[in-house]
Amino acid sequence: MTDKTFDLSRRAFLDRALLATAGSVMAGATPWVALAAGAQTAGAGRVRLGVIGTGDRGRALIQNIAKTRNCTVAAICDSYAPNLGKARQWVPAGTPEFADHRAMLDARGLDAVVIATPLDMHARHTLDAFDAGLHVWCEKAMARTIADCGAMVTASQERGKILQIGHQRMFHPTYLNALRRVKAGEIGTITQIRASWHRNNSWRRKVPADSTDRRINWRLYRESSAGLMTELATHQLQVGNWFLDAVPTRVMGSGSICYWKDGREVYDHVALIYEYAGGRKLIYTSLLNNARYGCEEQIQGSKGTIEPELGRIYQEVPPRALALERMQADVQRGHKRTIPIGGATWFPELPVTTPGESLGWGEYDETMLQFEGFGEAVRTGKPLPGLLRQAYQASVASLLGEQAMDGGQALAWPTSLVTI
Incomplete structure (x- = not known):
């Protein structure tokens, strides 16, 4: 894929995300999407991220960050040397490496950190980053205990720092379109x-x-x-x-x-x-x-079912009328038809297998848009509205x-x- 091709697919991706959230109701429900899609280009200076944790998930995040217009990986950190070695291929040559996250924080030169470490380390790494004056993007779940989740939120509020948690479905065009159609009443209550x-x-x-x-x-x-x-x-x-x-x-x-x-x-x-x-x-x-x-x-x-992971919406199918009920209705209308003596008077209520309608698909990992939104939040010092509340409650x-x-x-x- 060329840079030009990627740019076109990126715009198509953002266009679908914005289309899925069009309208006053959805704008209120997903206010972060337009802000993320409006992220500034590289010319404004990229947000410098230090990645703590370069295991499988951390390396996947590094690859998504590389696709953004407004973020760059400026340092990597992992206490397990083999993980650092595997991450080198995804960052520019000469990117600083650290075995201890505090050394990375003390070295300065960062605007924010990305935390992809084991769950029980999330709270400590987040609080240490806030102490160093940095913003934080942290993988879900937030922390190992409810108390630590609350401590992370409180520290973010008291320090005035961004805390964004990795719930990428909130940026996925298919899920956003599904939510739009739910709010429009298409599947009822x-x-x-x-x-x-x-x-x-x-x-x-x-x-x-x-x-x-x-x-x-x-x-x-x-x-x-x-x-x-x-x-x-x-x-x-x-x-x-x-x-x-x-x-x-x-x-x-x-x-x-x-x-x-x-x-x-x-x-x-x-x-x-x-x-x-x-x-x-x-x-x-x-x-x-x-x-x-x-x-x-x-x-x-009451009117249908949405399956966003599969990208489909289904309308409810009216139940089939029993033979005796059809005969009663025919008599009332004066209509005659053959009556199947001994035919089925009960139909098993098996799953409905209608194909449904497509909700549309994104072209690539929505984590990219998630990081563009984070970069914009770091630049402005304003968190994307509603994201942290959703993550904390989950x-x-x-x-x-x-x-x-x-x-x-x-x-x-x-x-x-x-x-x-």
Whole structure:
């Protein structure tokens, strides 16, 4: 792909994002999109980012940052040397490298940091960056505890620094178009969302001789992760809150180490119900030994269903009339037709298989637009409106779900959360 081709596809991507949010209702619901799409070009000077954590996810972020018009990677940091070595190919030659994040912060020359470290390190790295006078983009979930999530938000507010969390679906044209159509009333009143993220692998990685299991497989241990809830569910809980325009009133659920009996501490199988005002519900499942249904959300309303992960919208199909009901209607109209004696009087209510309508697709990773928005926020000193609140509430929901499963009882939404 040439620079010219990329520029054209980038504009098409931004055009679709803006089209999906057109209108006063959507402008109020997604005010960050226009700001992100209006990011200044490189001529205004790129925002200098230091990336803390250059594992698989960190390297993917570095590649997306390279596509932006207003950001550049000015330093990389990882306490594990092999990760730094793999990241070199994605940054300009001579980019400073650090094994300790504090050394990178002390070296100056940065405007903000990008945090892609294990979950239990997010709060410490964020607070240290704020202490150094820098803005922060941090991977989701926010932190390992609800208290640490709140501490990150409070520090951002007190220091006047940007804190943006990596929920890229809020910048995805397909999801934005889905939200626009929901707000336009196309699927009626939403009463239930079903979401799932199913995989068929253990998540366990091979441990090199120069490292340890808990360092490489940190997602499998309670001290550093909530497993499926923080690594996967956070994304879809954010989508649920977003489309229902609310936070849950309470959550109940069950979790188990059901299949992978390999010494892990986090659940490999979870099933939860999040209740919202008015009796609405989000039903969430995630497991690691069957990938048939993969990652999906089914947003169900009285007039239709939207599945943004699959990029489809479906209208409700009227139920088929039973034979006896058709005969009664025929008699009332004086209409005659053959009556199938012994024919079926009941039809199994199987899933509807109509093809639906496309919601449209983005051409490449929406993480690029997410970073352009962050760069614009850093330049202006103003956070993109509403993003941090969405991220904070999604992280709280995921960690509250973990607590509900651990305790085997329904838990109410906390009343002592930080106000954003």
